Amino acid sequence: DKLFSGFSKTRDNLAVIDELLLYWNLADTDRVLDELEEALLVSDFGPKITFKIVDSLKEDILSGKLKSGSEIKDALKKFVLDLLTSKAPKTELQLGFRKPAVIMIVGVNGGGKTTSLGKLANRLKKEGAKILLAAGDTFRAAASDQLEVWAERTGCEIITAEKANAKASSVISQAVKKGKDEGYDIVLCDTSGRLHTNYSLMEDLIACKKAVSKVVAGAPNEILLVLDGTTGLNMLPQAREFNEVVGITGLVLTKLDGSARGGCVVSVVDELGIPVKFVGVGEGVEDLQPFDAETFVNAIFS
Numbered sequence: 214d215k216l217f218s219g220f221s222k223t224r225d226n227l228a229v230i231d232e233l234l235l236y237w238n239l240a241d242t243d244r245v246l247d248e249l250e251e252a253l254l255v256s257d258f259g260p261k262i263t264f265k266i267v268d269s270l271k272e273d274i275l276s277g278k279l280k281s282g283s284e285i286k287d288a289l290k291k292f293v294l295d296l297l298t299s300k301a302p303k304t305e306l307q308l309g310f311r312k313p314a315v316i317m318i319v320g321v322n323g324g325g326k327t328t329s330l331g332k333l334a335n336r337l338k339k340e341g342a343k344i345l346l347a348a349g350d351t352f353r354a355a356a357s358d359q360l361e362v363w364a365e366r367t368g369c370e371i372i373t374a375e376k377a378n379a380k381a382s383s384v385i386s387q388a389v390k391k392g393k394d395e396g397y398d399i400v401l402c403d404t405s406g407r408l409h410t411n412y413s414l415m416e417d418l419i420a421c422k423k424a425v426s427k428v429v430a431g432a433p434n435e436i437l438l439v440l441d442g443t444t445g446l447n448m449l450p451q452a453r454e455f456n457e458v459v460g461i462t463g464l465v466l467t468k469l470d471g472s473a474r475g476g477c478v479v480s481v482v483d484e485l486g487i488p489v490k491f492v493g494v495g496e497g498v499e500d501l502q503p504f505d506a507e508t509f510v511n512a513i514f515s
């Protein structure tokens with residue numbers, strides 16, 4: 214499928230170890246592990262997680278627990294799978310019981326925020342929820358128009374800014390109030406793409422979060438960070454920054470249908486303990502899948 218083909222480059226990078234493992238014997242261990250280390254680094258796993266994996270495999274090889282190349286390969290896959298499922302097990306949306314539930318979508322410009330929000334609206338609506346969209350990206354002029362297209366496409370109501378230069382927090386606040394008064398199940402809020410150097414935008418994001426909780430106690434229920442799956446190791450500082458400022462509850466990893474460099478997401482999950490909740494595999498309305506760690510691991514390692 215699209216996810217599998219998107220990771221063809223990562224799989225190619227990692228395939229070099231398959232051949233080595235095929236002919237592996239104990240005397241070969243250091244050379245094979247060096248190659249494995251290299252392959253993981255090239256695939257954007259990042260140094261910290263790479264060394265953890267290699268150390269763990271080495272220990273199990275030397276203790277005699279892993280006795281063949283195929284056992285080593287299976288242990289490698291299991292290590293990554295266990296890490297993803299133990300560090301961040303809750304991959305489903307946690308929407309609580311108060312209505313409306315509020316989901317904020319954050320991330321840097323161009324990562325796929327608005328598109329992911331549209332696809333998510335489609336998904337949740339199909340599950341039977343009454344959805345309201347909030348065009349909270351008041352910074353980028355075209356973002357609101359783009360979200361209106363998604364509103365039409367998915368048949369969801371939308372709240373947009375009434376005047377130019379409106380504050381994102383006031384648009385979002387207005388939407389959540391409407392959501393509460395009119396019995397909506399979920400309000401999905403778009404936000405501006407912030408660069409972590411831009412202080413006022415970060416302040417703005419905090420204001421949006423406060424505006425939501427003022428209307429519905431305990432909300433926002435989810436703050437999803439959209440990460441561009443083609444950006445490799447840049448994901449990690451971005452995720453740290455957003456998490457420090459607003460507290461991220463889940464990740465949406467986009468563009469996994471292209472030349473995905475998703476190895477890095479393992480580092481993000483490992484360091485921040487935040488689950489990947491959805492993956493984007495295209496620009497169409499159906500191209501958002503719930504994250505499944507096993508499918509992901511099989512797409513990376515074949």
Ligand code: GDP
Pocket residue numbers: 320321322323324325326327328329406439467468469470471492493494495496500
């Ligand atoms: P935003 O600035 O974060 O709101 O990003 P947009 O939602 O405008 O997306 C930026 C570009 O990436 C658009 O051209 C989208 O169609 C594209 N895009 C978003 N998600 C995906 C995806 O999962 N796969 C592909 N191939 N393109 C995507």
